[in-house]
Amino acid sequence: MNELEDQEYSYKRDLSEGSLVPSHHTHDSPRMANLISHGMHSVPGYSRMEDDYTTYRILPQLTCDPVPPVAHFSLASYPEYLLAQSSHYQHVLGQPYSSWPSQEAFHYGMSSGEICRAVTSISSDGADVYSLEGYSTDQGFRHHDRNQPHALHVPPHDQKHPAETSNICQMLQPVQIVCDVTGGGQVVVLNHCSPDQIPHSLMMDLNTVSQPKTSEQSCSTEDHSPTEKDARHSEKITSTGLPQTHKTSAGVTFNLAPGPYASQLHQTLCPTQIVELEEEGQSKGRRRVKWEKSKRPCNCTKSQCLKLYCECFANGDVCNNCKCLNCYNNTEHNLERSQAIKACLDRNPGAFRPKIGSKKQGNVKGCHTKGCNCKRSGCLKNYCECYEAKIMCTSTCKCVGCRNYEESPSKKSSERDRPDSSIYYPTRSPLACITPDVVEATCGCLLAQAEEAEKEGYTAAHAERMILEEFGQCLTQIVRSIFKSNSVQFNE
DNA sequence: GAGTTTGAAACT
């Protein structure tokens, strides 16, 4: 990254994580405004970025260290896939019949906030939404950096789909589920590709993947010739519309499920394979640890693993190597599974969204989207979802007797000295005051300053100073509120 | 490993 990009990056990172610490920068105000808008999830009255590729390309640096420039894509996000899905050859996040404007940068319809979430979620437990970046070209999808060895190139005209003579079908490319979730171009899922559509260039990348060793549910060890298997699969996916796995000539198991099952990438990797991947490199260990963790086997006995009680189901995974009884959360029961997913979404459209928000690098921070409701654990046991996620409780929580907040050693000792630790102490972390609303409001103020500076035609330096001054005022207000709320608490 | 506790999810 050059210096300017570096500055943009750090500013965006700070904003997207709500830390509200602007970096030094040299942008003019419109650019600043643009950056701020991209770095936050939503700013009232401010439109989201839809097309600025040059800004997106620095996003992968936000939380991944180091992040190879690879193509990412969404996975394990049931709602987007399931409900929008009507065809095996439909774009998942993008428009179903979007064209491929030559050389035009695109990002599959993800808004800036979604992009930020996607990127920041890469390293956060329980969140596995990835963004896809690159170019659509007249030859297919390309990663934005053509010099990258793992750039994915899926030529649309390589397809052998029977309907390829149709213009529409030619536009519906199989690139929609092309994932690199290891950060090294090693894991790929093609959800909307028939086997003979898997591009040769992709195969080359996939050859670097450790081969699955065992067969259990989705991990196929059947050894069919590509032609035989391909034909069989093509028939299946056409006739049933249900997810299938496919083992390529390269020995890689693909999940060829329709859209809702993109998340089954997890299951296409046998545990042994994950271990192998973990051993491959330390630098990517974080995400792999998450993977392994997310695949903790469940022990469900009554829910058929089709309710959110089941961790696998809630994570968007099918059960694999679990100890559950009467499990329906597998590829053999796709109908029931789909119905269960739909039922969950009917009850709660956000049922499958990650519960834990973004984290800061290294210093584990984040927030529970709904907050916990603990009553007896003091939020200091793993019963508490916040505690389990290693995050502090916030004002969103409705817990009673919470002790899951930042505390100094002296506070800790005073806690120990308390005769009855079950008594309700209402103290919370001061940082709990910095809610998403506060962050949003602050960003709105900064935006307003940037816009004003732009309107007045001030120099970049002047605009910068205005924004920083505004930021200082915001911080002052936040600190005042914290003191105020604490004094109220203490007086109560 | 069996039994208990806990809190989220599901249900009423």
Add this chain to the structure above:
DNA sequence: CAGTTTCAAACTC
């Protein structure tokens, strides 16, 4: 929407 039940994980012994 509040109260109750069900469920599976966390915890204790």
